[in-house]
Amino acid sequence: MLSTIKNIKQINLLTSNARRYGRTTLLRFLSYGVEIKEKEDCKINNVTVIGGGVMGAGIAQAAAQSDFNVTVVADDEYSQKCLVNVSRSLDIIAKKKFPDEPKGARKFRDSVFSKISTVQDLKRACTDADLIIEAIVEDLGVKQKMFKEIDQIAPQHTVFTSNTSSLSVQEIAQATSMNRQERFAGLHFFNPVWGMPLVEVIRTGNTDPKTYNKLVQFAIDLGKTPVTCPDTTGFIVNRLLFPYLMEALRFFERGHASIADIDNAMKQGAGVPMGPFELMDVIGLDVVKTVIDGWHDKEPENTLFAPSELLNNLVLEGKLGRKIGIGFYKYKHTMY
Ligand code: 3HC
Helix, strand or coil, rough: CCHHHCCCHHHHHHHHHHCCCCCCCCEEEEECCCCECCCCCCCCCCCEEEEHHHHHHHHHHHHHHHHEEEEEEECCHHHHHHHHHHHHHHHHHHHHCCCCCCHHHHHHHHHHCEEEEEECCHHHCCCCCCCEEEEECCCCCHHHHHHHHHHCCCCCEEEECCCCCCCHHHHHHCCCCHHHCCCCEEEHHHHHHHCCCCEEEEECCCHHHHHHHHHHHHHHHCCCCEECCCCCCCCCCHHHHHHHHHHHHHHHHCCCCCHHHHHHHHHHHHHHCCCCHHHHHHHCCHHHHHHHHHHHCCCCEEEEECCCHHHHHHHCCCCECCCCCCCCCCCCCCCC
């Protein structure tokens, strides 16, 4: 059959697909009468991360460190920020890995860094992606619009995931075709990605088991611990963590203890690595507010999700936490 193909480009495509995709499940009959193997069960090589913020940069770095080819989609400003964040973090890791070998450290750092490219053009970033991880603003409409657009562009086999903290993965996925919804799931990373071992893998009612398994394996390939989550509010971690953070805010607002005492008490009495206010500074006060506001809108009678005036004021003042250098505390360096 192959001999009937005149188009040299097509031969190249078939050859490169045959190299890339180990197992085949489907035969497709092209209009010009050539059977090609459908790349249904392809391996993940190319990862596209949409969004160059704190989470996007962390995910891109983790994937590059595990030898995936990574493309980050971001505008100029966020591309720069993303590369600076990754570079800073790789410097720390390289120094730890090669304490007495500056050459080895540089080689490690450069080789990981070279796996990451940044682009502004969403289309370009998706045409060759095996896995897309969205890490943009926590807004259902914005996410749906973006996924609808790339559903038309990305190859059929591409797995779509959202790093949403608080939205329903099923609602986001609804913007895509039914076929894509089988290859759509949540992949929720934690901040800072370099320091947090967990990845929540969220299945919707439509997620194909093969897609789910592929994502579990991907998380393992990143050196992370995957945990299966239902597509319910906040999945596991945020559903338990955010009411605790909001309760810490209310405790302080009632004047029961100082921020420093609450943080110290929780660290030394409950064994958590950071107190709730330190942690909100890491997460980003804007992110905490967006999550809790969204849940409050959905369940206004649920007192666990009641808004906090203090949090709202700090966000209004632009005190967003460590990424800005000021939140509940002041920091010398912007981090995470
Ligand atoms: N990249 C890589 N490594 C870094 C680094 C960086 N940017 N910055 C610091 N490190 C290394 C340090 O070199 C140090 O290494 P060493 O132990 O070998 O010397 C190590 O990381 C620890 O650094 P620090 O001493 O500065 O910090 P800590 O010991 O306090 O650990 C932490 C930092 C891992 C962030 C820890 O405090 C922690 O686990 N905090 C809790 C964070 C958390 O709960 N995150 C989840 C938030 S919820 C979320 O993200 C969900 C979302 O949807 C909202």
